[in-house]
Amino acid sequence: xxxxxxxxxxxxxxxxxxxxxxxxxxxxxxxxxxxxxxxxxxxxxxxxxxxxxxxxxxxxxxxxxxxxxxxxxxxxxxxxxxxxxxxxxxxxxxxxxxxxxxxxxxxxxxxxxxxxxxxxxxxxxxxxxxxxxxxxxxxxxxxxxxxxxxxxxxxxxxxxxxxxxxxxxxxxxxxxxxxxxxxxxxxxxxxxxxxxxxxxxxxxxxxxxxxxxxxxxxxxxxxxxxxxxxxxxxxxxxxxxxxxxxxxxxxxxxxxxxxxxxxxxxxxxxxxxxxxxxxxxxxxxxxxxxxxxxxxxxxxxxxxxxxxxxxxxxxxxxxxxxxxxxxxxxxxxxxxxxxxxxxxxxxxxxxx
Numbered sequence: 001x002x003x004x005x006x007x008x009x010x011x012x013x014x015x016x017x018x019x020x021x022x023x024x025x026x027x028x029x030x031x032x033x034x035x036x037x038x039x040x041x042x043x044x045x046x047x048x049x050x051x052x053x054x055x056x057x058x059x060x061x062x063x064x065x066x067x068x069x070x071x072x073x074x075x076x077x078x079x080x081x082x083x084x085x086x087x088x089x090x091x092x093x094x095x096x097x098x099x100x101x102x103x104x105x106x107x108x109x110x111x112x113x114x115x116x117x118x119x120x121x122x123x124x125x126x127x128x129x130x131x132x133x134x135x136x137x138x139x140x141x142x143x144x145x146x147x148x149x150x151x152x153x154x155x156x157x158x159x160x161x162x163x164x165x166x167x168x169x170x171x172x173x174x175x176x177x178x179x180x181x182x183x184x185x186x187x188x189x190x191x192x193x194x195x196x197x198x199x200x201x202x203x204x205x206x207x208x209x210x211x212x213x214x215x216x217x218x219x220x221x222x223x224x225x226x227x228x229x230x231x232x233x234x235x236x237x238x239x240x241x242x243x244x245x246x247x248x249x250x251x252x253x254x255x256x257x258x259x260x261x262x263x264x265x266x267x268x269x270x271x272x273x274x275x276x277x278x279x280x281x282x283x284x285x286x287x288x289x290x291x292x293x294x295x296x297x298x299x300x301x302x303x304x305x306x307x308x309x310x311x312x313x314x315x316x317x318x319x320x321x322x323x324x325x326x327x328x329x330x331x332x333x334x335x336x337x338x339x340x341x342x343x344x345x346x347x348x349x350x351x352x
Contacts, residue, residue, distance in 0.1 A: 003342055004028045006038035006048070013116035014054055017079070020100045020109065021339050041346055048075075050345050055080040056097040057118065061240035061264075067092055079340060082237070082244040085266070096274075096338040101217070102126075102250040103332050119216030125192040129222035131256045131325065134229075134315035138200070140307060141176035142224045142257075143169050143232045144188050144248075161262055161296050162234030168300065169232065172307050176232075177224045188220035200227040217247050225255045229314050232303060235263035239292040243270045253328045258282065258321075260306065262299050265290050275335065276328050279321045282306065 002024040007014050014036050038048035053070045064084035071091050081097040105126040145166045169178050179188030193211050200223040231252035252259050268287040286298035
C-alpha cells in the first residue's frame, strides 16, 4: 500500500530522498508548515502519524546537536545525514544520504521525472574511470578544495583548516593538481565540461573558461584522478562530534583513489565501520586526536611525508594495493542503499 506523504513544505524537494528510499508513495496536502514530510497510511493529508524533518541538505559542525532542537514537536522524526556517537535518541535517525546520492548518480538511478536532483549536473558528470596503470601516472595528488572564504558566508560555512591545507598544497603544486574556485584562475575542470577528453596534458594546457560557476556536486575531471594516486582535502565538517562523509570522500573512493581526509576525530574509523579499507603505508593516527589543532598538525606531518615520497615508491604502493582500491569501489555497487523503513515508523509511532 502506498504511503500518503505531504511533500509541499520543504524548501528543498524531498522527492529525491523519497525516490532513493524505495517505498511507494502518493502526495497529499498537509497544513503543517514546519515539517518537510508528513507521513500517513490514510487518504487524509492532515491525519498524519509521523512528521519527518529532513536534515540531509546541509552539513556543519555539531550538526546533530542542532538537529535535537527540531525534535520538540510531537511525533516528529528527524532524518539526519550526520552521525554523532555521543547522541542516542530514537527520534533521530542517521541516514547516509551522501552515500546514497553518490551511488545513485554514478549508477544512473531512475529518478521520477518530476524529481529535482540536488546539485546534479547530468549523467556526464558522474563517471568512474578505469584504473590507470601506475606507470602512466605523472603526479602524486589531486586536491579539489573549496575554501568558502567569501564575505557572504556565515561562520558555520567557513573552513579554517581547509584554507590551511590549500595554502600548504600550493607550495607543492608541481606534485599534483590543486583546485580552489575561490581563487581566480585556480580551479579543476569538471568532467562534464570536457567529457571526451582523454589526455591530462589537454586539461593542463587549455585556456577554456570554467563553464560551471556554481559547481555544487560537479566532480573534477577523471583525467586528474587517472594521473595521480591520492586525494588530499578538507571535509565539510572539520571539528566537533558530528561525522558526515560527503562527496569529497566518496568521489575519490568510487573513482579509485587513496584518500587523506581532514575532518573531525574518528572520521576515518567511521569509514572503516562502513567497510572501506585503508592502506598500511598511510599513517592515519591523526584521526584519533581530539584536539583540533594538534590533529591538524599531525595531519600536516603525514601529508608532507607522503608528498616527499618519490614516484617509484608511489607506483609500488599503487601496484601493491590494487585489490584494496577495487574493494572500495565495489562497496558503492554492492552495498544496498541506506534506507529508512517508513512503514516501520508508522507502526511504532507511539514511542515518539
